Amino acid sequence: MQILLSQISYWQETFSGEPRWNYALSALLILLSWIFRKLITKILLRITHRILHRWLNNEYSDEFVALLKNPISYLFQIGVLYVALNFIEQPLQAVLFERIENQHILFHIRIIDLIDHLFLFGIIYFHTVLALRIADFIYHIRIEKANKEAASNLLQLLPMMKEIIKILIWTISFFFILGLIFHVNVPALITGLGIGGVAIALAAKESIENLFASFIILVDKPFQIGDHIKMEKMEGVVEKIGFRSTHLRLPNDHLGVVPNKKLIDEHLENLSVKELHKVLQQIYLEPNLNKEQIIECVSQLNDLLHKNTFIETGGTAYFKGFHDNKLHIQIQYALKNNQDRNSIHQLKEQLNLDVYAIVRTSLSKSKTTNYL
Numbered sequence: 001m002q003i004l005l006s007q008i009s010y011w012q013e014t015f016s017g018e019p020r021w022n023y024a025l026s027a028l029l030i031l032l033s034w035i036f037r038k039l040i041t042k043i044l045l046r047i048t049h050r051i052l053h054r055w056l057n058n059e060y061s062d063e064f065v066a067l068l069k070n071p072i073s074y075l076f077q078i079g080v081l082y083v084a085l086n087f088i089e090q091p092l093q094a095v096l097f098e099r100i101e102n103q104h105i106l107f108h109i110r111i112i113d114l115i116d117h118l119f120l121f122g123i124i125y126f127h128t129v130l131a132l133r134i135a136d137f138i139y140h141i142r143i144e145k146a147n148k149e150a151a152s153n154l155l156q157l158l159p160m161m162k163e164i165i166k167i168l169i170w171t172i173s174f175f176f177i178l179g180l181i182f183h184v185n186v187p188a189l190i191t192g193l194g195i196g197g198v199a200i201a202l203a204a205k206e207s208i209e210n211l212f213a214s215f216i217i218l219v220d221k222p223f224q225i226g227d228h229i230k231m232e233k234m235e236g237v238v239e240k241i242g243f244r245s246t247h248l249r250l251p252n253d254h255l256g257v258v259p260n261k262k263l264i265d266e267h268l269e270n271l272s273v274k275e276l277h278k279v280l281q282q283i284y285l286e287p288n289l290n291k292e293q294i295i296e297c298v299s300q301l302n303d304l305l306h307k308n309t310f311i312e313t314g315g316t317a318y319f320k321g322f323h324d325n326k327l328h329i330q331i332q333y334a335l336k337n338n339q340d341r342n343s344i345h346q347l348k349e350q351l352n353l354d355v356y357a358i359v360r361t362s363l364s365k366s367k368t369t370n371y372l
Contacts, residue, residue, distance in 0.1 A: 017090035
């Protein structure tokens with residue numbers, strides 16, 4: 001009994017103005033949070049998953065929970081660390097830095113003040129990361145849906161919208177840090193930025209011009225992602241349309257970066273419109289078909305073009321004559337403009353297979369072996 005009382009007395013003794021028991025409790029809390037951090041994080045994620053399951057399907061809810069894993073774990077550990085340190089408040093009152101003028105203390109910084117500000121910074125930072133991951137998740141869902149629906153407008157607009165949202169999130173976090181941690185008068189700062197906006201605009205004139213040019217490209221749509229465009233000194237396939245520049249995949253497989261302003265100022269030719277919608281095919285056959293077989297083959301090709309609802313009126317196939325001692329049949333048609341790029345490629349493939357079947361049938365009717 002006496003040993004127990006002596007142990008209790010020992011832990012009640014103070015060290016740097018704080019009972020030893022508080023140090024032990026603080027260390028124990030930090031240790032337990034580190035040991036059980038994965039388990040507690042898993043429980044929190046499971047609760048989050050059950051809540052999200054009501055609005056999202058299993059696939060999306062699993063992806064979203066995976067995005068939240070690290071931010072939730074870090075927030076939990078920061079919160080526990082802050083609570084644990086508050087058990088030893090007296091030692092944390094020590095002054096780290098102070099400024100004295102005319103024997104008057106103008107300001108001082110204590111250890112507890114530094115911890116409070118670091119805690120606020122951690123909370124703001126990880127909430128920012130959380131918001132950014134939510135933005136990435138929403139973008140992932142929308143871009144996947146746009147790909148399934150072949151919505152070229154959304155495929156072009158969504159990457160830029162994601163960047164705008166991320167910039168807004170970082171801007172809001174920056175002002176929170178200035179206001180809560182550095183005690184800056186944010187409204188006055190914003191007013192000052194408004195006054196200095198002219199100077200900033202002049203300094204960033206080129207960037208602003210490129211930004212407006214990107215919106216003009218999105219609205220006017222002279223080209224889209226995946227289009228093959230040609231400028232005065234550059235040619236390539238559009239891979240990305242950003243705030244400041246557009247990325248082109250050049251014929252030599254290098255990456256070209258073109259300022260958006262240059263794209264709307266210079267003469268630009270969209271080769272994809274011609275490449276995608278207008279088709280001209282040349283078919284060369286061995287001269288083993290007779291007149292009736294040639295007429296029948298051409299007639300079947302014209303029927304194919306006229307019956308296809310995705311082809312503009314005016315498509316035609318005809319016997320053009322001879323080329324290098326071979327029969328020359330020419331096919332030309334134009335696909336309707338209401339089809340997206342992937343659909344056009346699929347239509348072309350199917351039409352080519354149908355043309356091949358017709359020609360192959362005509363060849364099989366000839367008495368001798370023929371080659372396409």
